[in-house]
Amino acid sequence: MDGPAQDFHWESAGDWFSDQGIWFLVTLAVAVVAYILLRILAPRVVSWVVIKTKPGRTEKDRKELSHTTTQLFLWFGTLLILTATVFTVLPRFGVDLSPVGETVVDWLGSHGVRIAIIIAIAVVVHQILKRLIHKVVETHIYGRRRRISEEQRKRAGTLSHFLTQFAVIVIWVIAGFMILSEVGVNIGPLLAGAGVIGIGIGFGAQSLVKDVLSGLFIIIENQYRKGDVVMVAGIAGIVEEVNIRRTVLRDLDGIVHVVPNGEIKVASNYTKEFSRVNLNISVAYGEDLDHAIKVINRVGQEMAGEEYWSEALLQPPQVLRVDKLGDSGIDIKILGDTKPIRQWEVMGELRKRIKKAFDKEGIEIPWPHTKVYFGDEPKQLPEGVARAVGKKPKTVKEEGPPGKAPRRKTRIKVLPPEEEEGEGES
DSSP states (O other), X not given: OOOHHHHSOHHHHHHHIXXXXXXXXXXXXXXXXXXXXXHHHHHHHHHHHHHHHOTTSOHHHHHHXXXXXXXXXXXXXXXXXXXHHHHHHGGGGTOOOHHHHHHHHHHIIIIIHHHHHXXXXXXXXXXXXXXXXXXXXXXXXXXXXXXXXHHHHHHHHHXXXXXXHHHHHHHHHHHHHHHHHHHTOOHHHHHHHHHHHHHHHHHHTHHHHHHHHHHHHHHHTTOOOTXXXXXXXXXXXXXXXXXXXXXXXXXXXXXXXXXXGGGOSOEEESSSSOEXXXXXXXXXXXXXXXXXXXXXXXXHHHHHHSHHHHHHEEEEEEEEEEEEEOSXXXXXXXXXXXSTTOHHHHHHHHHHHHHHHHHHHTOOOOOOOOOOOOSOOOOBOOHHHHHHTTXXXXXXXXOOSTTXXXXXXXXXXXXXXXXXXXXXXX
């Protein structure tokens, strides 16, 4: 009985496999090995190149740049491997790719070379402008100063980043239009359409235009920079990125907030030029205020005299005034100036030292407490009023703070009215 297996020429298939099939398998094996080597070597080579060419970048920036560059290399490498495999395998199946190859070679010889030149020029101009902008900004901001402050470094970094981004956009937009022209696309209608689209976007995307304009003023007016601690749109945090469209903040919990610049009505900068220590310390009503103030000022001067803290302090923390007569104590306000972003570190150390100094000097820091009476308790009067009405002060025992012995305190209580002498005598 005849069947499909009898119509198939096994000898021809064997001849084809021995003649072409082995090369087909070898080609696939070479392609697989090339892809595996690309996946293994590309990240290592890119990381080594980034470390050598970008030594000043942080570890985080180097990792991000290495990851992006590696992905680009993998995409282009994979595309080249697939193209080479296709052009090698298809002729084994009798497909004539010579016309395609000739067309590709002709196109690459004319337009391809020009496109490569355009891309190379764009890359070179990008690198030159990036370095030139950095130098010009540093020269303008630093001037001829020998000592450069952290404030000036932040300002130069933010402005350089913004101008470099703007230059990159302009360069690659121009390069993109030139490449489209080489591919055969008529860019005249595109430019005209871009103008019409721009007008439409201006009306339809007013929030985006608002974000861009607000970002320009933030950067030009130097309202805040990368590394500052600010509060914008009701969110406080350290500025991780600022550009013409958005501001990226990270708060103390590590949460990243992305704030469109158009939403920023008021920007509060906690670390511009200098920061300030501003805190209140309470002492009990029974303490000598002059003595407590001397102790606080002495602690501030001792901190300013130490090498580590003198580097952070611009003005030693000192008592400004008696700020408030509170419910359970007297608040003393302390002020001092520090270098940007160092105020919280200084305030923490200052609180610790004041607590130790008060314990050593026997100065009481008040704490809220409540007295509970059972039954009817006579009304209390101040000592002066009680003596004025001829009542005796009554000494009672009051519990002290935890860990301290009870102390005796004089409290004035009005005793029940006494009968006047001679009253009721006939």
